[in-house]
Amino acid sequence: MNPMLDDQEVSLFRDTVRGFMQKEVAPHYEQWEKDKCIPKSFWLKMGEQGMLCADIPEEYGGIGTDFRFNMVVIEEASRAGFAALATNLTVHSDICAHYILNMGNEAQKHKYLPKMVSGECIGAICMTEPGAGSDLQGMKTNAVKNGNEWRLNGSKTFITNGQNASLYIVAARTNLQVKAAKGLSLFLVDGDKAGFQRGQNLHKMGQHAADTSELFFEDVILSDEDILGPQDGGFIALMQELPRERLALAVGAVSHAEGALYLATQYVKERQAFGGPLTNLQSVRFSLAEMATQVELHKALNEKCKGLLMEKALSTELASMAKYAATDMECKVIDQALQLFGGYGYMQEYPISRFYVDARVQRIYGGTNEIMKEIISRKLVAD
Template structure:
C-alpha cells in the first residue's frame, strides 16, 4: 500500500511541476511587479485539482490525504514561487479546514466546492495592528443585536487580503472575560456592507502575494455566519494550529532545498582561480552542511506528516517543526546567496528572491519566540 501511495504522490508531483512550468514560471516575474497573482490562476489550479486536494469528494475535493496538499505547497516553494505557496497554504490548508472541521453542513456545501475550484479564495483574519502573536490583545468585536451580530474592528497583514472573497474573522463576542474565553469566528463575504479592504501592503519579500489591511464597520452578520460555537473560537484556533505550523515547516524545507539546488548549479558553473567554485574545499564543506540540514529536517517533516494524519501530532511538536525548519530555511538560503557573491544581491538572480521571501517565515504563524514558549510549556511530555 505504501509503495502505491508513493507512486501516486510521485505522479502527482510530476503533474504539479508541469503545471508550474507552463502556467506559473513564464508569468511570475510580472506578478511580482504587479504585487498580486491573478484570480484566473486560482481557477486554473482548481481545474487541475491542485487546490484543497484533501477535501472530501462530497464537497468537491479529491479526498486524498494531507501529503498531496503538501506536494503543491512544497513544489511552489522549491521552485521559488514562495508568495504563491503561502497564499495557497492559507487558502487550502487553513481556511478550507476551518470550514470542514467547524462549519455547519450548510456552510460546507456553500463554500467548500467553490474553494476547491478556485472560484472562492479564502483568508484567515486574526492579526491586528496592536495584537500579533498574542491574541489576548484582540480588539475586534462582534456585538449581538437581536438575532444578528454587528462586527467592528480592523485586521492587518492578512494573506489573500485583496483577492479573497471569503474571510474567516476572529472577533471578541464577550468583552467581560479574557479573550481566550470570549473569541468567536465569523464567515464574512467580500461584498458584505461595511467591510472594506485597505491597501495592498508593500512588503520586503513575497511581493506577488497580496497582503492587506481590512476594516469592519458595523458589518451585520446573521447567526449563520458564526463558524463553530460562540465564544469557542480560541479553542478552534488552537485545534487547527498544528496543521498550519506543519504546513509552514514543510514549505520551509522545500524552500531551502530549492535554494540549495540553485547554489549547487551555480558553483559548478562559476569559476574562480581557474577552477569551478565547487572545487574549493570551503564551498564543498558548506554544501555538505547545507545538504545535511535540509535532509535531516526533511526526515522530521515527513515523520510529522504521518503523525498529523494519524491525529497524533501535538501543538508542541508542530511548534518545534515550525521553529527549527524556518530557522534552517533562513540559514541555508543565506549560505546559498553567499555563494553567488555579488550576483546573489541582484534581483535578476532568483536566489535573491528566495532570501527576501524566507525571512517572514520566522514571524507569521506565530513568531519563533512564541514557538519556543509553546515548546517549553510542554517539554516534560516531549522528553518523557
C-alpha cells in the same frame, strides 16, 4: 491502500504539479511580483487541475486525497522559488478550507468548500491586528449581538489573500466580560458585505506576489448562521487547527531551502574562479555538504509529522518544533546559498536574491519562532 501504490500516486501527482508550475507559473511570476497579486484566473486554473484543497472530501467537491497531496503543491511551489504562491495556497487550502471542514455545519460546508476547491472562492484568515500580533489576547475586533443580528467592528492587518479573497474567516470578541480566550468567536464574512472594506495592498520586503492587506469592518451585519463553530469557542478551535498550519509552514520552509541549495550547487559548478570551478574549493564543497545535511534532517522531521497529522496525533509541541526549526534552517541555508553567489547573489536578476527576502517572514507568521519556543518549553516544564 497498498503503500507502494500510494507512494506512486503521490509521485505522479508531484510530476503533474511540477510541470504545471513550469508551464503556468514560471513565465508569469515576475509580472505577478510587480503587480503584487496573483490573478484570480490562475486560481481557477489550479482548481481545474485539482491542486486546491485536494484533501477535501468528495462530498464537498474535493478529490478526497490525504494531507501529502496538499503538501506536494506547497513543496513544488516553494522549491521553484514561488514562495508568495506557496503562502497564498497554504492559507487557502490548509487553513481556511480546514477550518470550515472541521468546524462548519453542513450548510456552511456545502456553500463554501466546492467553490474553494474550484478556485471560485479564495479564502483568507483574519487574526492579526495592528495592536495584536502573536498575542490574540490583545484582540480588539468585536461583534455585538442586537436581536437576531451581530454587528462586527474592528480592523485586521497583514492578511494574506486580503485583496483576492471573497471569504474572510474573522476572529472577533463576542464576550467582552471575559478574557479573549474565553470570549472569542469566528465569523464567515463574505467579501461583498456592506461595511467591509479592503485597505491597501501592503508593501513588503519579500513575497511581493502574495496580496497582503489591511481590512476594516464597520457595522458589518451578520447572523448566527455566519458563526463558524461554537459561539465564544473560537480560541479553542484556533488551537486545534494550529498544528496543521505550522506543519505546512515547515514543509514549505524545507522545500524552499532545498530550491536554494539546488541553485547554489548549479552556480558553483559553472562559476570559474582561481583557475577552475568554485567546486574545486574545499570551503565551497563543505558549505554545500552542510546545507544538504540540514535539509535532509528537517525533511525527516517533517515526514514524521505528516504521518502523525494523518493519524490525528500531531501535538502542538511537535508541530511548533518543526515550524521554528525548519524556518530557522531555511533562513540560514538560503543565506549560505546566496553567499556562494558572491556579489551576483545581491542582484535581483538572480533568483537566489528573491529566495533570501521571501524566507525572512517565515520566522514571523504562523506564530513567531519565539512563541514556538515558549509553547515547547511550557510543555517540557509541565511534564
